[in-house]
Amino acid sequence: MKKAIVALGGNALIRGNQQGTIEEQIQNSTDTLKNIVPLIKQGYGLVITHGNGPQVGNILMRNDAGEEKYGIPQMPLDICVADSQGGIGYMLEQVLLNVLRENGIEKNVVTLVTQVEVDPKDSAFQNPTKRVGKIYTKEEADRLSAEKGWIFKPSPKVEGGWRRVVPSPWPLKIVNSHVIEKLLEEGNIVIAVGGGGVPVYRDEKGYLKGIEAVIDKDRASSVLAAEIKADEFYILTDVPYVYINFNTPDQKALKELKVSQAQEYLKQGVFGEGNMAPKIEACINFIKHGGPKAIITESSKLNDPQYGTTILPD
Numbered sequence: 001m002k003k004a005i006v007a008l009g010g011n012a013l014i015r016g017n018q019q020g021t022i023e024e025q026i027q028n029s030t031d032t033l034k035n036i037v038p039l040i041k042q043g044y045g046l047v048i049t050h051g052n053g054p055q056v057g058n059i060l061m062r063n064d065a066g067e068e069k070y071g072i073p074q075m076p077l078d079i080c081v082a083d084s085q086g087g088i089g090y091m092l093e094q095v096l097l098n099v100l101r102e103n104g105i106e107k108n109v110v111t112l113v114t115q116v117e118v119d120p121k122d123s124a125f126q127n128p129t130k131r132v133g134k135i136y137t138k139e140e141a142d143r144l145s146a147e148k149g150w151i152f153k154p155s156p157k158v159e160g161g162w163r164r165v166v167p168s169p170w171p172l173k174i175v176n177s178h179v180i181e182k183l184l185e186e187g188n189i190v191i192a193v194g195g196g197g198v199p200v201y202r203d204e205k206g207y208l209k210g211i212e213a214v215i216d217k218d219r220a221s222s223v224l225a226a227e228i229k230a231d232e233f234y235i236l237t238d239v240p241y242v243y244i245n246f247n248t249p250d251q252k253a254l255k256e257l258k259v260s261q262a263q264e265y266l267k268q269g270v271f272g273e274g275n276m277a278p279k280i281e282a283c284i285n286f287i288k289h290g291g292p293k294a295i296i297t298e299s300s301k302l303n304d305p306q307y308g309t310t311i312l313p314d
Helices: 022-041 053-070 077-102 138-148 177-185 217-227 259-268 276-288
Strands: 003-007 045-049 109-111 115-117 130-136 151-154 162-166 189-191 198-202 208-210 232-237 242-244 252-254 256-258 293-298 309-312
Touching (some): 003 217, 022 045, 045 217, 053 077, 053 130, 077 109, 077 189, 130 138, 138 162, 217 276, 232 276, 242 276, 256 259, 259 276, 259 309, 276 309
Parallel strands (some): 003 045, 003 232, 115 198, 232 293, 256 309
Antiparallel strands (some): 130 162, 151 162, 198 208, 293 309
């Protein structure tokens, strides 16, 4: 049985022009998950991973509102990520079961709330960059910074607005990856590493503890793909290829990339730092840990060999 990781992009759940109602998310999920049916019919063992950016942001805003209006204690970020994993996993699991039924396929789908180990000494903790939650005024940001120790940076979207920033450390190890592998071998489809996984670390006694951070879902997916020795790693996004100099007159689609070429392009900064660059880094990480190939493409083009950028070992 071939094993594949399919990492769903942000638009798999909520599109840029949508409010994010559950009806919208279910329809978007259905449209996206229909594209993986051919892989299932080909006998692949599948792990589906997903992002959680808008959803965990909404959870954080509910935290704020509950504390301000009713005095409900704020939950830490790792709990909020776990919360989003459960909600999104439930929705994807239900949608996929319905898609399978529509196609006459009998398969179990299992959602696993996944912890992901990080290094508390990762340099990301000294330089938080990932914006989360609502946009505040300068006065609100200063107050919350003093009360909670949160770090804020100006929002590029709203003049005079400030957003909380948190660390985004590199994932080291997927807790229970061996369970995910066993579930695959038994013929199940697994939904895991939602939102990059719940960030945890081990203390001096080796006990797991949550930590205030968020993990890039493509990077966490690549670590999982390597740990379960996946044959293929797919990252689904909203463009059919990886481009250099995207959205410029010099834009060029790349059909195939060797790891050394991808690394050189990263050094040159030709990929979007907050968008495509982490996806390329994730693919390189998978291949450097023994992965045969990684593919970045648009979800609707997943089964069309004319589309997609394939990243291969040198």
